[in-house]
Amino acid sequence: MLGRIYAVIFSFFFIFALWYQKNYLEHYSEVVLLQSEQENSVLPINFAKKFYSKKFVNGKLKYSFSGEKIIYYNNSSFEAEGNLIYQAYDSQQKNFTAINTNKAYGQLKSYIKDNNQNSMSFGTSQGIQIATLPEKVTFSFKESKGLTYNVKIDVDNEIVSSENDFYYKGNNGIIKSKGFYYSTNNENLKLKSNVSGVFLGNKTNKMLKR
Known part of the structure; x- marks a missing residue:
């Protein structure tokens, strides 16, 4: 009789142990999966309002970027919105290109800190490497004006480009094209x-098909 009782108790604890092990492993697997998903998730880590950032090269102002709001993510990407203005400067630190839009996203890059640098608003040594401006974009190239959509800015290679319709008005006339490339x-x-439109001046040929 006592042996049967021990057998029943042993069986009970054995079954309970199996049940606990199964549930523990399932729970542990869910925790590991959740941690893995969180590690691979793109999450915001900081943001700034009314931001203004500058990049200097050899002590000289190269470009600036400002707007109403910018969000930084844990994969070194960013999103910005609200009256965004990108400006490039010549060797005399005079502004010769201004780009205006309302939304942007892209990738950040760590740069060697310049004594004058004000990279991004939260004070790291990161600045914009690549930016995409998906909405309406207006340009000012010195005395010329431009309008297009979905512009890409490659800061390292100093290139602004788009594959969309581009409207240009300036010293060379009033011109329309499918896409442009600007250094x-x-x-x-x-x-x-x-390319079509009203062409003026002797320098027009230098602007045509790339």
Whole structure:
């Protein structure tokens, strides 16, 4: 009789142990999966309002970026919105290109800290590497004006470009094209394809198809 009681008790604890092990492993697996998902998730880590950032190269102002709000994420990306203004400066630190839009997103990059640098608003040594401006974008190239959509800015290579319709009004006339390519380094604007409009001056040929 006593042996049967011990057998029943043993069986009970054995079954309970199996049940506990099964539930523990399931719970542990869920925890590990949740931690893995969190580690791989893109999460906001900081934000700033009324931000204004500057990049200096060899002690000289190269570009600035300002707007109403910017959000930084844990994968070194960013999103910005509200009266965004990107400006590029020449060797005399005079503004010669201004780009205006309302929304932007892209990737940040760590730069060697310049004594004058004010990289991004939360005070790290990160600045914009690549930016996409998906909405309406207006340009000011010295005395010329431009309008397009979905612009990409490559800060390292100093290139501004778009594959969308581009409208240009300036010293060379009133011009329309499918896409453009602009180098902020040598201030060279090239139109990609389907170029049409009223052309003026002798320098127009330098602007045509890339």
